[in-house]
Amino acid sequence: MIAEHLTRRWQNAGLIDGALARRIIAWEASRRRPIWPWALGGTGALAIALGIMAIVGANWDDIPAWIKLSVDLALNSACAVAVYVFWRAGRDWLRELSALLLFGLVLSGIALIGQLYQLQSEPWNALVLWLVLCTPFLALTAVTRLTGAIWAIAVVTTWFSAESAISLMLGQLGLLGWKDGILSYLPACGLIVAASLRGLWPPARKQADFLLKLSLATLILACSVLSAVSWLKGGNSLNPLGSIIVAALATIAAALACRFGPVQPARLPILLVLGASFAAWTAGAYVAYATGTRGDLERALLFIVYWMVLGAIAAQVGWRSLFGTAIAAVGLRLLVLYFEAIGGLTATGLGLLGGGVLCLALAAIGWRLVRRITSQPTTDTGTVP
């Protein structure tokens, strides 16, 4: 349906002729598969799986421990064999799905052993063990974007679950000056390094490119939140210099990984984004704990400047989605600024009017600029976002 609609649209616009449109529609029709058998079959399989889980759950205490452990080991072994067989046979999607299933089963196995033997440890210990055991086979057998994204989410989750242990370590090293900042900034830089290293293996190049985009998005999100939100929690008298040095080292490591990593065309813009993010993060360390209207204004200004720089980089290299996001982010922050700066119903109403006009103006300017970027020929530096 969508293909037919688009084909007719292109035909009406004179981009393709009637014969070509008919051939496209006929080709799409020949490849069309009914969805309902898959939907019905999927629902049935899901119902059976949920039914088994419910019966096992209801009788969990009555199942002897050795049976639980034996079944768990058998499932893990069978899944590992399946990954190997599908990998050897070149069955890509089956290989990826069984690798993801094994990834989940190993975690459930660790949790099961922890429960049955009443092991006493923090959850992050189990998560670290999980990643240590699973990263090698995921790195060797799973090369899709989906698997890469799930692995990255698992790594970030593990990192934040270890927050108390990391904070303790940072405290011992005297680096607690900008703790919230460093906790968010380091994993993003780490993911950039991991993505660059991943790209060294040609079969995983597409996954590495996706991981790089994901880690850059994480870095930008972290810097945006850190520069936009007040982190005042009873004041902070600690010097952020130590944290800034650690962040600088992490930024240098990420930059070097991008610079000397596998050939990828958007190298310079990525380095610029890294530099801008580090600058915004560092400035955030000094304005995050500022109080009152002045603090609000400083944070808003930092956020807006950061996104303007990102927008400028995106405009230069033709990253349309990032450019559009930058326009929207600046507009929204200006609108929020009105709420923060103005009190009282009448003043708020005036603020809303002003903010609304500003957003409309920004939307109009942004639309023009985006169209200009769209009409420019794509350069070889503009392929990442």
Add this chain to the structure above:
Amino acid sequence: MTTTRTLILAVAASLALPVLALAAMIGQQEYRAFDAPVMQVSVRGVDPRDLLQGHYLVATFDWDWQPAPEASGTGGLCVMSTSGERSRPSVRFIEGWQPGSAPAEGCQLMIFGNARGKRDGAGAAFVPANLDIGYFTVHLFVSETRAPELEDVIRKRPDALTVDLAVRADGSAVVRRLRLGGQPLNR
């Protein structure tokens, strides 16, 4: 993808790693408790208003102190009798005792761990070092199906919940089983 012999071996090894590691974890736990003397110890919920945190009972061991330690410290818990009243083994604390040292006189078992003295606020407490998750407490996993019943029983009979504690010669302890009113909570 070109599959060289090295790559095939690496993939096979990487896939065997998690399975072997899980099997090794099970083996290690079984080995730790193998042939170790087991005693029943009463456990109590730390906060009677909030016994269960998620799937876990946050508990502390209930010892029959003979006498209670005066000050907090690290050392050995001398278990003088494992057949105390209502699963409360008679114990005393020997500060400075280290794993591998000879058991103190009159002690059937020695457990290495952390003690809180009776002068330090909340009363005397002891938890084996390898089970201590902080504040002299342990987390005991309780399945979701048994949790409401368990919570109710513990409120009415605080001494009804016990654990089988296997004590190794090196002074470490392993929780083997939870019991409610003497009956195992799970098989």
